[in-house]
Amino acid sequence: xxxxxxxxVEELRRSGLPVSLTEHLDAAAALGQVPLDDREVFKGALAxxxxxxxxxxxxxxxxxxxxFSLAGVDDHDAAxxxxxxxxxxxxxxxxxxxxxxxxxxxLARRAVRHHAGLERGGRMGLSYHHYRTLxxxxxxxxxxxLVEQAGSRAGGEWEPLQERLHREELExxxxxxxxxxxxxxxxxxxxxxxxxxxxxxxxxxxxEDVEFMHATRDELAQLRRSLQPLARRLAVxxxxxxxxxxxxxxxxxxxxxxxxxxxxxxxxxxxxxxxxKPEIFVVADIxxxxxxxxxxxxxxxxxxxxxxxxxxxxxxxxxxxxVTRFFSGExxxxxxxRRVNTEADVxxxxxxxxxxxxxxxxxxxxxxEVSGRSTVLVLGDARTNYHEPRSWVxxxxxxxARHLYWLNPEPSAYWDSxxxxxxxxGVHCDGVYECRNLRQLERFVERLAA
Numbered sequence: 001x002x003x004x005x006x007x008x009v010e011e012l013r014r015s016g017l018p019v020s021l022t023e024h025l026d027a028a029a030a031l032g033q034v035p036l037d038d039r040e041v042f043k044g045a046l047a048x049x050x051x052x053x054x055x056x057x058x059x060x061x062x063x064x065x066x067x068f069s070l071a072g073v074d075d076h077d078a079a080x081x082x083x084x085x086x087x088x089x090x091x092x093x094x095x096x097x098x099x100x101x102x103x104x105x106x107l108a109r110r111a112v113r114h115h116a117g118l119e120r121g122g123r124m125g126l127s128y129h130h131y132r133t134l135x136x137x138x139x140x141x142x143x144x145x146l147v148e149q150a151g152s153r154a155g156g157e158w159e160p161l162q163e164r165l166h167r168e169e170l171e172x173x174x175x176x177x178x179x180x181x182x183x184x185x186x187x188x189x190x191x192x193x194x195x196x197x198x199x200x201x202x203x204x205x206x207x208e209d210v211e212f213m214h215a216t217r218d219e220l221a222q223l224r225r226s227l228q229p230l231a232r233r234l235a236v237x238x239x240x241x242x243x244x245x246x247x248x249x250x251x252x253x254x255x256x257x258x259x260x261x262x263x264x265x266x267x268x269x270x271x272x273x274x275x276x277k278p279e280i281f282v283v284a285d286i287x288x289x290x291x292x293x294x295x296x297x298x299x300x301x302x303x304x305x306x307x308x309x310x311x312x313x314x315x316x317x318x319x320x321x322x323v324t325r326f327f328s329g330e331x332x333x334x335x336x337x338r339r340v341n342t343e344a345d346v347x348x349x350x351x352x353x354x355x356x357x358x359x360x361x362x363x364x365x366x367x368x369e370v371s372g373r374s375t376v377l378v379l380g381d382a383r384t385n386y387h388e389p390r391s392w393v394x395x396x397x398x399x400x401a402r403h404l405y406w407l408n409p410e411p412s413a414y415w416d417s418x419x420x421x422x423x424x425x426g427v428h429c430d431g432v433y434e435c436r437n438l439r440q441l442e443r444f445v446e447r448l449a450a
Contacts, residue, residue, distance in 0.1 A: 001036070002028060008067045012050060015059050016206040019050050042068070055207045055226045065186055088114060092142050099173045108180035111137055116185060129185050130178075139177065143170045208439040212293035212409050220292060224334065226438060227296065231303035234445060238307045277309040278375045278402070278448070283362055285380030286346065287317040287353045293409035294379045297441060298323075298340070299333045301377075304445070309373075314366070315340055316358035319348030322366070353383060355421075356390035363393045367400070375403040375448065378429075381410045382422040389421045394428035404428065407435040407444060 009024050027049040034045045043064055051060050088111060095103045115136040116129040147167050151158040207226045210219045282301055284294035298313055305311045305327075312324045326339040348357070370376060376397050398404045406425060408415065412434045415422035426432040435441050 001031065004067070005031065008046075008063065009050070011063050011067065012060065015063060016209055017051065017056050017059060023050055039068075053229075055222065055229075058222075059206055065183070066190060088137070089142070092137055092139070093146060095177065096142060096146060096170050096173050099169075099176075101176075104173070104177050104180050105184075108177060108184045112181060112184045112188065116188075129189075130181060133181055133185075134178070139174050143167065143174060146170055208442070209437050211436045212296060213289045213436070215292060223296065223438060227299055227333075228303065230438060230442060231300055234300075234442060235304045235307055238304065238446065277307060279310045279312075279371075279373050280308045280448075281312050281314070281366075281370060281374055281376045281401075283314045283316070283320075283359075283376065283378045285317070285353055285355070285358075286315045286340070286344070287351075290379075290381050290409055293407075293435070295337050295340070296438070297379050297407065297435075299337055300441060300445060302327045302336065303333050314362060315344050315346055316361075317346040318350060318352060318354035318357055319346050320358045320361040320365075321345040352385045353380070354387045355380065355382065355384045355425075356388045356393075359393040360390050363396065367396065370397060370400045372400075372402050374401045375405070376401045377448070378404075378406045378425075379409075380406075381408055381420065382406070382415070382425055383419045384421055386419050389424050391421070391424045391428065394425050398428045398430070403430045405430060405444075405448070406432045407441075408432065409436050410434070411436065 005028060006024070009019050009027070012019050027046055030045040030049050031042070034041050036042055046064065047057065047060060051057060088107070091103075091107050091110065095107045111133050112129070115133045117132050147163060147170065150166055151163060154162070207219070207222045208230075210223060212223075215223060280301060282298060284298060285291075286294045294315065298315075301308075301311055302313070311327075312322065313327065314320055314322050321344045323336075323340045323344050326336040326343070327333070378394075394404065406422075406429045408422060410420075414420065422432065433440070433444050435444055
């Protein structure tokens with residue numbers, strides 16, 4: 001078991017989970033205290049010792065299901081399956097009606113063998129075979145027929161609530177069947193291709209490494225769930241960082257203190273200045289594919305607003321609007337972000353990004369309010385749609401502000417390609433940062449509040 005555990009830990013690390021040597025040893029010790037034949041207890045012991053962040057559990061689950069899959073293909077699978085579609089349809093109706101685990105597992109085994117189209121040495125992924133199996137089973141249609149049959153048997157006494165509850169129960173059993181089909185497919189694919197290759201094929205990035213500009217709907221939802229815990233950790237870390245600064249050496253106080261130790265300055269004394277909190281102006285492009293990046297950054301900055309003396313937010317497409325008011329008094333940052341999406345006045349002309357027009361509008365309306373206490377943060381890909389960039393605005397802001405930073409969600413290799421004018425803007429900034437995911441955003445915000 002120990003060699004298998006070691007390879008499992010290595011795959012977790014390759015998937016991005018930060019598993020230390022101590023945690024590896026804790027997992028090995030835990031497995032000595034639990035029954036190895038109880039799959040759920042076995043999995044719980046590994047999760048408790050190896051996973052520190054709940055957002056990492058989906059990645060852990062995927063690797064676990066591959067590395068500790070069920071036993072290999074049984075002897076019966078070697079025979080040519082002669083099951084007819086009609087027989088499987090009858091078994092599906094019975095499995096959904098009764099809902100027993102053994103019946104669902106048997107149905108999954110037969111359906112995969114009959115419909116998945118698995119071939120030795122094949123290259124198609126699990127999702128393809130899963131789709132093919134379910135397409136032949138017609139799960140949704142079967143649920144509908146069972147609901148109608150139940151209603152017919154009840155005659156005129158079939159209440160809408162009864163129908164809904166019956167349908168929901170059948171759908172829950174259908175979801176269990178989908179999971180059994182996935183487990184059966186994994187088992188067969190691992191037997192054919194090996195655990196290492198399957199783990200590599202199913203490997204997915206951790207939430208903090210998902211790119212804003214290419215995230216799926218499910219990944220964006222996971223990112224939103226990760227944002228508040230990240231904000232809390234970041235706020236605590238920044239507050240502690242400020243609190244523990246020593247300040248400058250107080251020579252006189254150090255000498256006075258040393259009199260009690262014979263003139264030896266054993267305890268240096270420092271002048272503790274009240275740490276200044278920066279004033280933040282956030283100017284964000286919310287058009288197209290950069291919108292998700294801008295919204296997550298706005299949400300994170302406002303979620304840790306206690307670490308700044310003031311936060312003011314501005315969004316633009318080809319027009320610019322201040323949206324600080326949407327965050328005022330909002331307990332839920334998500335509510336404010338929804339208001340930004342629906343109420344901000346940011347389309348003044350064509351509705352395509354025009355950085356030059358938006359930046360000049362910011363300078364004309366709010367430039368006088370930027371001072372030596374201000375940090376200006378611009379969010380966007382610097383793609384101007386070939387409009388005039390008006391980079392002079394960045395030059396003037398750089399002279400007036402304490403700091404001027406630009407965060408770009410595109411890979412740096414793409415900067416200055418096509419209509420990107422990143423270098424024209426970046427030359428006037430104190431720093432230009434690639435910021436494609438939550439991990440990079442977290443690192444930058446730590447720098448911002450320093």
